[in-house]
Amino acid sequence: MSKQYKGFSTRAIHVGQEPDAETGSVAAPIHPTSTYAQEEIGKNKGYEYARVSNPTRTRLETNLASLEGGSSAHVFASGMAAVTALCSFMKAGDHLICGSNVYGGVPRLFNQVMSNYGLEFTYVDTSEPRNVEKAIRKKTKYVWIETPTNPLMVLTDIAAVAKITHAAGAELVVDNTFMSPYFQQPIKMGADMVMHSTTKFLNGHSDGLGGVMIGTTKEHAEKFAFIQKAAGAIMSPFECWLVLRGVKTLAVRMEVHDRSGREVADFLNNHKKVKKVLYPGLKDHPQHALAKKQQTGFGSMITFDLGSQPNANKMLRKVRVCTLGESLGGVETLISHPATMTHAALGAAGRKAIGLTDGMVRISVGVEDVQDIIADLDQALAAV
């Protein structure tokens, strides 16, 4: 990596994004090949078969490792494929401590798939680091946290949990999807690995699916590369290219997401139909101080409570600028109902246990004109 590539945006635009050596093409070429011509037995240009490696993928992995401050990155077909890759480092009897309020697909994978192979999971509220300490076992290999959480916007003190995790000889993995590396750098705070659903802010345009695991040791790099080769759930060259293109504008998008996020949160917080707003940027958020300490922005994810599912539906039926749908992190404002969408798999009891109500609506504020987003929410809330 060139020494001139220091700042975040410079790295986002240039690391792994160097002009093509053969043609000078400024945009990275897409290599949609399954295999590579070899000169003789054992002599090739570093690429043999596309499941193992691909030049467009190498570019993206180099870029994302730089943005998160890790030593390696490996990309997968989805965020969940990246989590699956981590699980395949575990053996029967190994134990993972997971935050009790994370993206619903993660406990679904742990409880309904991985536990069938003898992997053991404990769920604790990681916003209180002592809960992690209490749950540590001899065989604890990983602690998995998401901060802020989806959709309750609860934070975990990354540095405090890293200390506890390391004292137990385990490793801390942080799902940094909500903040992106632009607003939060978990490795600098002691995390061993960082995961993203690249589907969200890294891609940023709601047009691709992917996941990444960023590691800090030689062992991480070797194991994730091996899993890519052995299990094969890799990101396609075209999807890699979409993320390479997306990250070039990550910093400018995140600045707008954050600015508009704060305005929308203020609007909702002052609206009489809204019972509660969960957004770490609000001064009355119980972890506002921690958000200011470990994040450099508050982002654009906001959850608010309308009191009941019928109320939420009345509003969601009326939105026109905001799009009702799953997912987040795109340039367009996406609005969803976690209880029936992202967190349906938790079941009513699981949702109740973490405080996720049927009246909650989650919004991922996009980069449209914020006045239009607010006007749309205002007219939709009138239906409640």
Ligand SMILES: Cc1ncc(COP(=O)(O)O)c(C=O)c1O
């Ligand atoms: C915070 C978080 N982590 C992980 C995932 C899973 O990623 P994917 O949908 O790319 O498999 C999601 C998806 O919504 C998410 O929001």
